Amino acid sequence: MEYKTDIEIAREAQKQPIQEIGARLSIPSEHLLPYGHDKAKVGEEFIKSIQGRQNGKLILVTAINPTPAGEGKTTTTVGLGDGLNRIGKKAAICIREASLGPCFGMKGGAAGGGYAQVVPMEEMNLHFTGDFHAITSAHNLLAAMIDNHIYWGNELEIDQRRVVWRRVLDMNDRALRDTVTSLGGVANGFPRQTGFDITVASEVMAILCLATDLEDLQRRLGDIIVAYRRDRTPIYCRDIKADGAMTVLLKDAMQPNLVQTLENNPAFVHGGPFANIAHGCNSVVATTTALKLADYVVTEAGFGADLGAEKFLNIKCRKAGLAPSAVVVVATVRAMKMNGGVAKADLGAENVDAVKAGCPNLGRHIENIKSFGVPVVVAINHFVTDTDAEVQAVKDYVASQGSEAILCQHWAKGSEGTEELATRVAEIADAETSDFAPIYPDDMPLFEKIETIAKGIYRADAVVADQKIRTQLKDWEEAGYGNLPVCMAKTQYSFTTDPTVRGAPTGHSIPVREVRLSAGAGFIVVICGEIMTMPGLPRVPSAEAIGLNDDGQIEGLF
Template sequence: MSYKSDIEIAREANKKPIQEIGAKLGIASEDLLPYGHDKAKVSQNFINSVQDRVDGKLILVTAINPTPAGEGKTTTTVGLGDGLNRIGKNAMICIREASLGPNFGMKGGAAGGGYAQVVPMEEMNLHFTGDFHAITSAHSLLSAMIDNHIYWGNELEIDERRVAWRRVVDMNDRALRDIVVSLGGVSNGFPRQTGFDITVASEVMAILCLANDLEDLQKRLGDIIVAYTRERKPIYCRDIGADGAMTVLLKDAMQPNLVQTLENNPAFVHGGPFANIAHGCNSVIATKTALKLCDYVVTEAGFGADLGAEKFMNIKCRKAGIAPSAVVIVATVRAMKMNGGVEKADLGAENVEAVVNGCANLGRHIENVKSFGVPVVVAINHFVTDTDAEVQAVKDYCAEHGVEAVLSRHWELGSEGSEDLARKVVEVADAGTANFAPIYPDDMPLFEKIETIAKRIYRADEVLADAKIRNQLKDWEAAGYGNLPVCMAKTQYSFSTDPALRGAPVGHSVPVREVRLSAGAGFIVVVCGEIMTMPGLPRKPAAESICLNAEGQIEGLF
């Protein structure tokens, strides 16, 4: 049996005007800033007007460690949101925007899949409403103003060797990781070494996703440390005078984007920090607004629960003052088989033993999520090659770990296939058993916070960090930054820092290569192993298959 591609299904969507979608949430048309007919931004005035309402229940969707077999976390998020509406609940979803780099590199799209998608799919995966361009421009403005300040006399006495602010671009481009700027003579400034990160790793992205409003946004932007003097005194963005203009560039980008699912249910798609090199969650302003508008809000956190869910709990929930009522961990039979040692080419054949062996990865994530004090439901994202015996093996394993696994067929059937999952999530969320708490307190020393995550979440034996890194953390503590959470930058493919180490490894070490202070965002970035904050394109990038067909339609976005 042949199935339509995601983009073919998205093209056939019966979309409603965005004003009708807004009306479902009680948003009047004058409070929507439309971008065409099928997407709009929600005004800050409307957001301000609903702040006295009681919050709905927050449902987090996370997953096992990703494999080339695919897990379908966004697909499940969308399917669950549609399923909740199907069973009569007032629900919406909140997901992240897609980065151009991975879309043209490995993924080819990030709006769900099958009959559990958010539309307009093509626009969401490309320029959308321009938020990422605004973030890139604001970041670039600050970069330009730092070098301009140095060129015109350097009144702040910035040490050119200690400019901490790198540049960004929303593309995977390994050639830009380490570069030299200002070559070409006196008129071009003073040559120095720097580099580019991908836009989704920018501190401006993290700030936009954690800020509560424009005033908070400007304050956080002003708090960015961009450089140091020879005496190691920090130079802030506000010292350069860039925070006001950056806020102007980000004014519209701060407003959440309203779109719809294939079944015409509302969705906020806003912000997009990566989970392996940033904090991996959609914006606080979108999530908190959704909680005022619906009884159930389904959101996701990037990659496996060791990254996205950990940061959702320890960073986003801590900073935003929110807490999940339930967590859904997405798993697939195919991914269990890969974790159990089966090669991708052999995934179609039944192999219950490999499924059981691979479930150790799922079990680790279940234990970790429970350690935050929240109840767990496992969603088995159904693939057509799954056999009944394989599905039952996952269900039996989960039952042994005190959680229920529910088979969900949303990819194939839309909300009809996710009803069972929706009912189970409502049952768990409404039971009121959640007693959420981050796994470390604010006042724990920074290195101990890193060790807590490495040992409790990754099950590492030790954290390897040289004296330079440890002393840097102590210096930041002395400067008043010791109460910040830590944001681990680590491979998404393993609990360890070795992407090839699948399953549930123990006895490994976590090497810390670098630490970065994101004073505006309000966390310390801890770069572990070989992780890059500027990815490269694969040997055969998805961009080679993306084009316009004879009808002017986009092809190649999966």
């Protein structure tokens, strides 16, 4: 049977004018700032006017560790949102924006798939409403102003060896990881070693996604530590006097974007920090706005539950005062087989034993989420090659873990394929059974917070960190940063720091290579193993297959 590609399905969408989508959430058209006919930003004035309303129910969608077989977390998020609307609930979706880096690298698009997509798919995966460009510009303005300050006499006495603010670009470009700037003589400034991160790893991205309004945004931008003096005292963004201009550049980017699913249900798409190096959730503004406008809000957190969900629950919910009513963990039969040792080329053949062998990865994620005090349901994202026996094996395993698994066919059938999941999730959310709490308190020492995640979530025996890192954490505690949460930067493919180790490993340790203070975002970034803050392109980048066809339509995004 011939299946249409995601982009072909998206192109056939019967989109409604964005004002009609806004009307479904009772957003007056004068408070929508349209970008074309099918996307708009929701005005700050309107967002402020609804803060007194009661919140709807928050539902988090997360997943097992990603495999090359694919899991479909965004697809399930969209499918569940459509399913809730199908059964008569007033629901909205909140997802992140796509980064150009993975779009042209390995991943392709990031707007769902099949008949559970958010549209306009092409624009969402490319420039969209310019938010990432604004973040890139604001970040690099600060970088330029730091070097400019040094050039014109260095009144703040910045130690040029201790400038910690790098530059960013929304592209996978390994050549820029480690660079030397200001070569070419006196007119170009003082040469120093620096480098680039990808835009989605920028602290400015994290700040935009955690700030509550423009005032909070500027305060957080001002709090960014950009460099140190020779006596190790910090220099802040506000000392460089860049926070005002950066806020101006981010003024429109702060407003959440409203679009629609293929079934014309409202979707907020805003912010896009990576979950393997940043905190991996869409913006607090988008989520909290959706909660004031809809009875159920379905949002996702990036990669597996050991990364995205952990950060959603320990960082975003803690900082924004949110509590999820239910968590959906997405799994596929194919991914269970890969975790059970089957090669990607052999996934089409029935192998119930391999499914059972791979299920402990799912089991650990279920157990981890339950440790936060929230109810868990598993969504089995259906593939046409799945057999009844394989699906039943997953259901039986999940039942043995004290949870339940529901087969979902949203990729092929849209909301019709998620009615059962939507009904069950709504029941759980309405039952008020969530006793949510982060797994560590604010006042726990920073290294103990790292150990709590490494041992409790990753099931590691120990955290390996040299004395320099431990001393750095102690220094930050003494400087008043000890109450911050930690943001783990780690491979998404495994509970360990080795991307090739699948399943539910034990007996491993977590090596911490570096720690970074994101004082504006309000967390400590803990870089584990070989994780890169500037990814590279694969041997055959997705970009090679992207282009315009004879009709001027984009091909190759998927």
